[in-house]
Amino acid sequence: MRISDIERCEVRPGRLVEFTLSPATVAAAAALPEDARPPAYIQESHIRTARSVSDDGLTVPTWIGAAFDLPGQVDLDVLQGALHAWTLRHETLRSGFRWTGPGGDELRRFTLDADAVSLHRTELGEFADPAALVRCLRERFDAGANALGWPNFVYAAVLRPGSTSVYTAFDHSNVDAYSLQRIPAEINELYAAGRAGRVAECAPPGSYVDFCELERADADRIDGTHPIVSRWREFIRRGDGRLPAFPLDLGLDPDAGLPTQRLAREMLVDADTAAAFEAYCRPYGGSLVGVLAATSLIVQEIAGASVYRTVVPFHTRTKSRWSDSVGWYVGGAPIEVPLTPGLDFPGALAAVRNELRANRPLARLPLARVLRLLGTDFRPTSPDLYSIVSFIDTRDLPGSEQWTDWNAYALLRVSYGDQVCAWVNRLHEGLWFASRHPDTEIAGKNMRLYAERLRDIVISAAHQP
Secondary structure, eight states: OEEOOOSSSOOEEEEEEEEEOOOHHHHHTTTTBSSSSOOOOOHHHHHHHHHHHHHHOOOOOOOOOEEEEEEEEEEHHHHHHHHHHHHHHGGGGEEEEEESGGGEEEEEEOOOGGGGOOEEEEEEEEEOEEEEEEEHHHHOOOOOOOOOSSSSSEEEEEEOOSSEEEEEEGGGGGGGEEEHHHHHHHHHHHHHHHHHTOOOOOOOOOHHHHHHHHHHHHHHTTOTTTTHHHHHHHHHHHHHTSOOSSSSOOOOOTOOOSOOOEEEEEEEEEEEHHHHHHHHHHHOOOOHHHHHHHHHHHHHHHOSSEEEEEEEEEEESSGGGTTTTOOOEEEEEEEEEOTTTTTOOHHHHHHHHHHHHGGGGGGOOOHHHHHHHHHOOOOOOOOOOOOOOEEEEESSTTTTTHHHHOOOEEEEEOOSSSSOOEEEETTTTTTEEEEEEOOOOHHHHHHHHHHHHHHHHHHHHTTTT
């Protein structure tokens, strides 16, 4: 899907209705005993980071979500039933965490049974002004999809005579990019099935809560002598004891606190150019390798860097049972690309390919576990521990060919942060680019230059034999 903030996802006037977990469901959750299945390391790191930043006096909304349209005049009861059915499909949405133990520093899970979950519908009124509607949605999502609260997700619908827009927002601990991009097709199917009185064609997904237990058990069997931990240790040591920031000047003032951020987003190239770029990069591993190789050349050109050091995100859905599951299935692999004088694009492609081949297995061990084994005290002061450049080919995801008709977007809440997150998504229409970066004049200039040079390299490669 196209990545956007809620301000630029084509919000249109209408009657706003909100769906949240009911008071009875929340009360039932408060009385639940502990679920022995632990949080994933990435969930615990995220929640601890949110608490640390909050303790520093800053509220930093970090929810993500999806927006899409349903055709025609919506039946609100059927829509509520579809949202309820979708919630029950994904166990992580009826599972949350409490702080317990001495000093209130241990994170423990609780999980509701499916029959204890119900949704509450609230009418929030007619909105004729899109800007006022955007402000209301943002405020409701900031309050209801917070990392430090539970429930931590909200659904909303904007009703009009000819169409209805559905908005979903989740704390990141519940979802990743693949999860978001499966939402429009699943809810469309559940809604259509409800309208037609038939059984929805949705296979039961695996539980992310079960995955968390399995992944954590595997990670806890590894100690500080494991080769993966040793390789991370050396990577961090060569980065002066820090995880990598984006290697361009962002104009940050170290004494000014956490800066506000802004989102840049645009279609980078069309489908034909994206296909030709993919074909050129295929002998080296495809478009992911191409995007990282292009980034290497750009940071050499703009910043004069001698090495491009980054952590590359990879999904951890290693078994088919997790393919349709909603959760945060993401690990990171460190790479270091030497930027030698005279390096050209084929040379950068080969270097990135070699780094990914050697280091991708490192993504299977959660980074939070690695840092704990290293004894490294990264007290987080920002929602992002490091900067990323991500690539996802979305064309095989269910419903992707209909995203334009559905007006579908993946939503990001842009608030505060001193890192850069850049995403390149392969859509049927081409390559979509988005970046979240500090809102400084220098960062804005360098990220615009980065996007322009990325486009230039993609087009140049696409025109090669």
